[in-house]
Amino acid sequence: MDALVKPHFLTKEETTHAKPVERWHPTAKTGLMSWLTTVDHKRIGFLYGITALIFLVVGGLEALMIRIQLAVPNNTFLSSQQYNEMFTMHATTMIFLVVMPLGAAFFNFIMPLQIGARDVAFPRLNAFSFWTFVVGAIIINLGWFLKDGAPDAGWFGYAPLTTKLYSPSHAIDMWVMGLQLLGVASIAAALNFIATIINLRAPGMTMMRLPVFTWMTLVTSFLIILSFPAITIALVEIMMDRLFNTNFFEVSHGGMPILWQHLFWVFGHPEVYILILPAMGIISEILPTFARKPLFGYPIVVFSGASIGFLGFGVWSHHMFTTGLGTIATAAFSLMTMAIAVPTGVKIFNWIGTLWGGHLTMRTPMMFALGFVWMFMLGGFSGVMHSAAPADFQQHGSYFVVAHFHYVLIGGSLFALLSGVHYWFPLIFGRMANEFWGKVSFWVIFVGFNVTFFPMHFLGLNGMPRRTFTYDGNMGWNDGNMICTVGAFVLGIGLAIYMGVMLQAYYRGPRVTKDPWDARTLEWSLPTPPPEYNYRVIPTVHARDGWWYEKHHSAEIAAEKAEHAKSEDAHGGIHMPFQSIWPFCASCGILIGAIGVSVIDADPGPGLIGKKLAITLLGGLVMVVSIFLWALEGSEGYHLHLEPEEGADNPKSASASHH
Amino acid sequence: MSTHAAVAPIDHHNDPTTSTGIPNKKLLMWLFLASDCMFFGCLISTHLIYRLHPPPDNPIAKNVFSIELTSFSTFILLMSSLMMALAVNAIQKGNLKSMRWSLLTTIFFGCIFLGCQVYEFRNFVYEKHMTISNSILGSTFFTLTGTHGLHVLIGVIWLTGMLIYSFTGRLSERNAIDVESMGLYWHFVDIVWIVIFTAVYLLEYL
Numbered sequence: 001m002d003a004l005v006k007p008h009f010l011t012k013e014e015t016t017h018a019k020p021v022e023r024w025h026p027t028a029k030t031g032l033m034s035w036l037t038t039v040d041h042k043r044i045g046f047l048y049g050i051t052a053l054i055f056l057v058v059g060g061l062e063a064l065m066i067r068i069q070l071a072v073p074n075n076t077f078l079s080s081q082q083y084n085e086m087f088t089m090h091a092t093t094m095i096f097l098v099v100m101p102l103g104a105a106f107f108n109f110i111m112p113l114q115i116g117a118r119d120v121a122f123p124r125l126n127a128f129s130f131w132t133f134v135v136g137a138i139i140i141n142l143g144w145f146l147k148d149g150a151p152d153a154g155w156f157g158y159a160p161l162t163t164k165l166y167s168p169s170h171a172i173d174m175w176v177m178g179l180q181l182l183g184v185a186s187i188a189a190a191l192n193f194i195a196t197i198i199n200l201r202a203p204g205m206t207m208m209r210l211p212v213f214t215w216m217t218l219v220t221s222f223l224i225i226l227s228f229p230a231i232t233i234a235l236v237e238i239m240m241d242r243l244f245n246t247n248f249f250e251v252s253h254g255g256m257p258i259l260w261q262h263l264f265w266v267f268g269h270p271e272v273y274i275l276i277l278p279a280m281g282i283i284s285e286i287l288p289t290f291a292r293k294p295l296f297g298y299p300i301v302v303f304s305g306a307s308i309g310f311l312g313f314g315v316w317s318h319h320m321f322t323t324g325l326g327t328i329a330t331a332a333f334s335l336m337t338m339a340i341a342v343p344t345g346v347k348i349f350n351w352i353g354t355l356w357g358g359h360l361t362m363r364t365p366m367m368f369a370l371g372f373v374w375m376f377m378l379g380g381f382s383g384v385m386h387s388a389a390p391a392d393f394q395q396h397g398s399y400f401v402v403a404h405f406h407y408v409l410i411g412g413s414l415f416a417l418l419s420g421v422h423y424w425f426p427l428i429f430g431r432m433a434n435e436f437w438g439k440v441s442f443w444v445i446f447v448g449f450n451v452t453f454f455p456m457h458f459l460g461l462n463g464m465p466r467r468t469f470t471y472d473g474n475m476g477w478n479d480g481n482m483i484c485t486v487g488a489f490v491l492g493i494g495l496a497i498y499m500g501v502m503l504q505a506y507y508r509g510p511r512v513t514k515d516p517w518d519a520r521t522l523e524w525s526l527p528t529p530p531p532e533y534n535y536r537v538i539p540t541v542h543a544r545d546g547w548w549y550e551k552h553h554s555a556e557i558a559a560e561k562a563e564h565a566k567s568e569d570a571h572g573g574i575h576m577p578f579q580s581i582w583p584f585c586a587s588c589g590i591l592i593g594a595i596g597v598s599v600i601d602a603d604p605g606p607g608l609i610g611k612k613l614a615i616t617l618l619g620g621l622v623m624v625v626s627i628f629l630w631a632l633e634g635s636e637g638y639h640l641h642l643e644p645e646e647g648a649d650n651p652k653s654a655s656a657s658h659h
Numbered sequence: 660m661s662t663h664a665a666v667a668p669i670d671h672h673n674d675p676t677t678s679t680g681i682p683n684k685k686l687l688m689w690l691f692l693a694s695d696c697m698f699f700g701c702l703i704s705t706h707l708i709y710r711l712h713p714p715p716d717n718p719i720a721k722n723v724f725s726i727e728l729t730s731f732s733t734f735i736l737l738m739s740s741l742m743m744a745l746a747v748n749a750i751q752k753g754n755l756k757s758m759r760w761s762l763l764t765t766i767f768f769g770c771i772f773l774g775c776q777v778y779e780f781r782n783f784v785y786e787k788h789m790t791i792s793n794s795i796l797g798s799t800f801f802t803l804t805g806t807h808g809l810h811v812l813i814g815v816i817w818l819t820g821m822l823i824y825s826f827t828g829r830l831s832e833r834n835a836i837d838v839e840s841m842g843l844y845w846h847f848v849d850i851v852w853i854v855i856f857t858a859v860y861l862l863e864y865l
Contacts, residue, residue, distance in 0.1 A: 121683045199677040229697035246798035254714025254795040
């Protein structure tokens with residue numbers, strides 16, 4: 001005990017002997033256990049990606065059912081109740097379970113590689129984020145399999161529609177609970193990414209040398225940690241209303257439903273940028289690679305991204321112009337909304353500047369990236385139209401709005417994400433996708449997308465309202481809707497071809513070893529797929545496009561690497577975190593608790609431990625115990641000592657030692 | 660983390676393994692607190708908005724609150740922050756014994772605060788007849804102060820866990836960052852209480 005009080009006098013040997021820590025750690029490298037206990041950012045990124053693509057299929061099928069219903073007037077393919085469930089779940093799925101996790105997949109996989117790190121700052125917290133995300137996804141979708149049905153109050157969940165009076169079934173409870181869990185998962189992941197980008201950069205990787213994708217990860221993560229609390233509190237308030245009869249949105253006791261709209265859109269508008277900024281980051285990586293030029297105006301692109309994030313918190317009320325905010329507020333939010341188009345436009349001009357005079361290589365990722373620039377710009381134009389409040393009064397709640405946000409979310413976010421999947425596929429799996437079929441998928445998606453959503457502009461201006469399950473034949477909307485539905489199927493076929501190309505590449509694609517695109521950023525300096533420890537030697541960054549510099553100064557870099565390898569080995573080798581099962585267990589506890597809160601019927605009387613309380617408490621207990629065991633496990637790891645020869649990246653040659 | 664730095668005196672304000680010198684755990688805690696500010700900000704805003712638009716049957720807050728008791732518990736909570744700061748200082752000097760006493764006092768003060776809150780809640784419900792569901796003031800008050808109370812409770816559990824852990828022999832000056840980030844959380848919970856005390860209680864007596 002005395003020795004511990006004065007640790008100044010401990011020598012290195014004594015410290016190691018004083019702590020005979022021999023805990024059990026999961027070590028599985030293959031099989032189910034290896035995935036449940038993984039803390040490797042690359043594996044977690046892969047899990048995010050796969051989950052998102054599965055939900056893309058689910059959300060896509062929901063969209064097709066919506067389009068079948070609307071293909072002809074007075075259709076009876078879906079009932080009004082089923083239609084409500086479809087559009088609610090389509091939006092919730094696409095936003096929270098497809099675009100956000102697909103972005104998170106790239107944050108996880110690519111960002112640590114781009115900054116020259118061996119993992120994120122908190123690997124086990126990262127695993128917890130993923131598993132909690134899965135739990136949230138399960139809770140939201142549970143209603144499909146229960147008698148309560150799926151959530152049906154829209155992705156915006158406006159009170160008082162979501163109060164017990166109008167939505168008595170558990171479907172809304174599940175939606176409320178699931179979204180809170182997705183918020184926890186997103187915030188935990190975002191905290192981790194910010195800490196990683198600020199603290200784990202390789203030597204020489206200054207902030208103004210960060211790849212733009214990493215910059216956008218940083219801005220997006222800040223948006224997540226500052227905007228998700230608003231929706232979480234709104235959801236807590238509606239949950240309190242539903243579970244404990246509070247009056248937050250209960251008009252008879254002075255509650256004001258408008259509060260929901262404010263809290264929701266204080267989150268909801270930054271969320272729009274959470275969806276698009278990663279996409280802008282991906283595009284800012286792909287265009288320079290295939291234009292064979294550095295990004296035009298790097299500092300301006302970075303500052304534009306940051307100012308979009310900043311202004312994004314000041315425009316939420318443009319979703320609420322029609323609620324009667326008053327002239328001053330409407331004018332202020334109108335001006336702010338127009339202002340936010342400026343940095344967005346600056347980015348577009350920088351991308352054009354990057355292309356200008358470049359040697360363009362028209363590979364599949366480049367096709368999607370160019371598609372993004374064009375289509376996102378169209379979505380931006382209709383966005384600026386909405387910023388004028390008088391025009392918005394006409395467009396509000398019509399298909400014009402539907403056209404607008406599908407142009408920015410599909411033509412924007414999804415095109416960029418599909419482009420990113422193609423671009424980084426060889427890095428992630430070590431195989432190339434088929435170029436011909438990749439381009440076919442792009443053209444089918446591009447045509448299908450425009451045929452689906454362009455007519456919606458006209459339908460909206462002709463007065464067709466959103467969120468109605470059918471319409472009469474004499475409104476003049478018949479042709480437009482039929483065209484939209486045909487387009488939706490073409491888009492569906494395009495995405496099916498895309499998935500087919502990916503599956504074919506995964507199993508049969510030709511192998512590549514390194515840097516197939518002749519790219520610029522550090523992740524391409526790694527063998528494909530990257531080894532578990534990422535970098536044999538932590539790179540030293542000398543320029544903004546770090547890998548490009550390395551390729552053109554190979555002798556100098558090789559000497560530097562050899563020296564660093566020696567000193568790193570002398571300092572104990574490559575440090576690797578232990579795998580851990582506790583993040584998964586904590587998320588399982590959350591799943592049990594969430595089922596208790598949102599699925600089980602209320603207990604008959606107060607003061608009695610009934611089924612609902614018992615299951616909720618059990619879940620809470622499992623979670624707390626898991627977190628304690630997680631904390632006690634400590635953040636230790638083991639060290640790898642690799643063979644010094646060049647090209648000995650085979651992990652079999654590695655020897656592991658505990659410390 | 661590697662052990663090669665154990666011989667030299669530990670620099671608690673600069674971590675050589677990170678790009679900025681800020682320890683990862685401290686950075687994570689600061690970021691979490693930034694996020695938590697938004698949680699409390701939304702709850703406090705909700706309370707203040709409904710305070711400006713009270714329905715006719717809303718209770719008069721002044722008739723419900725007991726400012727003497729709350730002032731006392733506020734003072735106790737602030738003093739617990741002092742003890743927390745002493746605990747962090749002690750562990751950074753490697754003085755485990757002193758840290759334990761400071762932690763114990765912090766926990767004790769935290770428990771007094773929680774006890775006062777439980778008493779206050781019971782008093783409001785049973786004597787003053789303001790429940791979470793019979794008025795908008797009750798809804799916002801109990802949800803806001805209850806959320807804060809939950810934060811204090813989590814803090815007390817964390818502190819107690821750390822105190823017990825210090826007897827296993829595995830807590831030393833090298834883990835000072837664990838105590839320090841716990842301290843950041845605890846100070847934050849206290850600062851939030853100052854805001855709540857001002858915006859929810861003192862405002863009614865202006």
